[in-house]
Amino acid sequence: MSRTLLALTLFSALALAPTAEAAGLERLYVFDCGEVAAPDQSRWSPGVNVGKPIVNSDNCYLIRHERGLLLWDTGYPDALADQPNGATGPTGTSKRKSKLVDDLARIGVRPADIRFVAISHHHGDHVGNLDKFPAATFLMQAAEHAFAFEGKPTSFPATQPITRLNGDHDVFGDGSVTIISTPGHTIGHQSLALRLP
Numbered sequence: 001m002s003r004t005l006l007a008l009t010l011f012s013a014l015a016l017a018p019t020a021e022a023a024g025l026e027r028l029y030v031f032d033c034g035e036v037a038a039p040d041q042s043r044w045s046p047g048v049n050v051g052k053p054i055v056n057s058d059n060c061y062l063i064r065h066e067r068g069l070l071l072w073d074t075g076y077p078d079a080l081a082d083q084p085n086g087a088t089g090p091t092g093t094s095k096r097k098s099k100l101v102d103d104l105a106r107i108g109v110r111p112a113d114i115r116f117v118a119i120s121h122h123h124g125d126h127v128g129n130l131d132k133f134p135a136a137t138f139l140m141q142a143a144e145h146a147f148a149f150e151g152k153p154t155s156f157p158a159t160q161p162i163t164r165l166n167g168d169h170d171v172f173g174d175g176s177v178t179i180i181s182t183p184g185h186t187i188g189h190q191s192l193a194l195r196l197p
Ligand SMILES: [Zn+2]
Pocket: 121, 123, 185
């Protein structure tokens, strides 16, 4: 496996075999939350594929569990969908085809319906719409929260419910949706393991 593929895999939701006890997970939705066209993929694989372009996809995931909805990552900001030519920054040119709130509406979900929002890590391509979910509880590693927010301005209100995690976390208590601490890419990076029906 190339280093690039390995790195990208870290940001994906991992699907495991279901168990009898983990029956509460009902459905997984995958949303296109944007992409970035980068001129040099060695940004993510130092010394490998130097100068070769790459297009990285940027997905968000909605998990429907009998005890509520979990949104995993919020992608590039919805405002990017209003820029047909995208936006160019140090990583490359990023684009978004549709808005997350509109994609959620297409499956009958309002932002206020979402119980938990968890982010893999606090980089701009994963946290673009955190201000859209003031009623949801954010699930973040304590180290990532400190790195990202403490002493800094935020896009979401001060009243935002936030649960600071210290390691792995069974989101709904039945083993079907588990946040796993995977520090490295950032100090408090986390991954998600699902036991789908
Ligand atoms: Zn990142």
